[in-house]
Amino acid sequence: MSHAERRRRGGVEPRLSRWPSQDASFYIKLERDFAEAIAASELVPQDITRVCLNLFRNGFYAANKRQKEGNEPKFKPTLKVSTKDLSDAVGVRVPDNGIVIAPKIKDKLFQPFFTTKPTGEGTGLGLSISYNIVTQEHGGTITVDSQIGEFAEFTVRLRRAYGATIAEAAS
Numbered sequence: 001m002s003h004a005e006r007r008r009r010g011g012v013e014p015r016l017s018r019w020p021s022q023d024a025s026f027y028i029k030l031e032r033d034f035a036e037a038i039a040a041s042e043l044v045p046q047d048i049t050r051v052c053l054n055l056f057r058n059g060f061y062a063a064n065k066r067q068k069e070g071n072e073p074k075f076k077p078t079l080k081v082s083t084k085d086l087s088d089a090v091g092v093r094v095p096d097n098g099i100v101i102a103p104k105i106k107d108k109l110f111q112p113f114f115t116t117k118p119t120g121e122g123t124g125l126g127l128s129i130s131y132n133i134v135t136q137e138h139g140g141t142i143t144v145d146s147q148i149g150e151f152a153e154f155t156v157r158l159r160r161a162y163g164a165t166i167a168e169a170a171s
């Protein structure tokens, strides 16, 4: 990607509608809680979009799986996306109420090719690619939190001034 394409942007709104629907019976509630008037940040939009899509896809899968297990008639699959202005950084949280992440695999999630999904459904690359984009390319952090029976939540933190460093390095 050319450096001209690195644009100053306040937000990334992936086009979820372009996703092919693999399972017409699946329904999920999407909640958005975006910080008002969040100041612009420098980032690589295509790559951060990719990170968001990886997190959404995993959240959808986890919520779908919990619903398919079928023990909870009142269960409503939900994925939430929230953004927060942290002054020197921007925080993005993506919690879902799907299947939980066992504590013993928590440290492995970001490793390349780690997957708990059957062949054909998972490559184990989504989180490792996301990790590289966030940490190496943007100097940010990506972490996971999971509470048994409650939620799995991924948090991305992007430093606001990091894009300036990229641009300087390129010139």
Ligand SMILES: Nc1ncnc2c1ncn2[C@@H]1O[C@H](COP(=O)(O)OP(=O)(O)O)[C@@H](O)[C@H]1O
Residues within 6 Å of the ligand: 054, 058, 059, 062, 096, 098, 099, 100, 101, 109, 114, 115, 116, 117, 121, 122, 123, 124, 125, 126, 127, 128, 152
């Ligand atoms: N939201 C989530 N809820 C539960 N488990 C998750 C979630 N996101 C990721 N995981 C776990 O992390 C693993 C690795 O994720 P990822 O790198 O995206 O690969 P893949 O989705 O191809 O398996 C998944 O197989 C799953 O076990």
Ligand SMILES: [Mg+2]
Residues within 6 Å of the ligand: 054, 057, 058, 125, 126, 127
């Ligand atoms: Mg994935």
